[in-house]
Amino acid sequence: MIGIFDSGVGGLTVARQIIKKLPEYQIIYFGDTARTPYGNKSKETIIKYAIQDTKFLLKNGAKIIVIACHTASAVAASELRKKFPDVPIFNVVKAGLIKAERVTKNKKVGIIGTRATIFSQVHENYLKKIDKDIKVYTEACPLIVPLVEEDWINRPETKKIVKFYLKPFRKEKIDTLVLACTHYPLAKEAIKKAIKRKINIIDPGEEVAKEVDLFLKNHPIIEKRLAKSKKHKFFVSDIPFKFQEFSEKILDQKIKVKQISLD
């Protein structure tokens, strides 16, 4: 199966893109809802959790891993590759940035994410490595996640908050914005309106799905090992209030979720 993990529910926006792009493959999803969110935790703790999440997916039949969580992608991807050298591991950060580099014309790219993601500086470092002329502007927007989860996205308070967060980008005239948090694609319309000008808005979930697709076309031996089925498996470490409702809204389909403990 294609294994996908996230700190919680948000990674379902990535799962949705993978199901859309690769409808024939069975996926196994794990959301660490008992310890969500990762975005305000330390690097060491996030690495520990990401290793546990990956182990769970591999033990349950995943042949390739997609890190859907931007925070885990930013701070734990290289640790995971060291820990599991034989497993193809994809992450949303790299996929989103490759696309950003390709589409920016004025070489001014904005990145929004959680505090841990932005603080890691992984995005700046990676973009500078592929094109040293790109100017990267980052902004931590921690309130967007709870606003999305509360379904407050269309309220005037949210519009004001998003506008406040994006103000520096308007001034810098970026032409490309990377949504470096799984929840943000759900707020895409509010973000678009707050930016005011027409710019490229990149959903890294969409890009990682394309990357996996290309990889499977080039690696038929691994491709053959993947199960073909639409019976996707969803696991979480906690089933909180409103979980089912929110998940099905993101995936636009009924799902059966099983709760497991990582201890």
Place this chain on the structure above:
Amino acid sequence: MIGIFDSGVGGLTVARQIIKKLPEYQIIYFGDTARTPYGNKSKETIIKYAIQDTKFLLKNGAKIIVIACHTASAVAASELRKKFPDVPIFNVVKAGLIKAERVTKNKKVGIIGTRATIFSQVHENYLKKIDKDIKVYTEACPLIVPLVEEDWINRPETKKIVKFYLKPFRKEKIDTLVLACTHYPLAKEAIKKAIKRKINIIDPGEEVAKEVDLFLKNHPIIEKRLAKSKKHKFFVSDIPFKFQEFSEKILDQKIKVKQISLD
């Protein structure tokens, strides 16, 4: 020592009240920052965490336990008493409600808290038990916690959000409001302004400190077992970005925090 635990940093508002009321006693604090917040998790998960937190404090010298977390108080207090029958266990929910019952004149009491706290209906049930004529109005205000943690309390967006949450209370003309979440005392001024009329605003941290004080006066044998020292001990399961800053702001003193793992 007096043991205090919370899902994270917020319980320091309770620790502050206990240190103020009982300055001679040494406290040991545990904040479960690696799994924070509890307020959006399931009852089963919160009970499991609360038992682990209590065990840690008892193993490290706590002789009495104060549950500073409203969510854990609401959903796990009775389980903890069953699990640790010989330990005096106090909780912020009961302390706050006893005070509310005593001060309300029109018998209309408002409760604000996290989704898990409000959903538990513990407040309504308890207040009805001590006075069946009291009308209880509840409102889950999940966005106040991230707004406080982001230090956005004095921003106009926050004022609007708080006003929106408290609107039903203004209509019902409550005369008493219980701040049933550890973060809310830090937003007291914004809450006061949003209510508009002069009402009783109850900080359960203050009330639980009084309750512990009274208990120790009536139980000299237990009182003698408590260490007398100002060298309080602070433990957390993760030290995230800005933790030190936020903690010291709440406690109004420099502290040394040690990170431990509950696994």
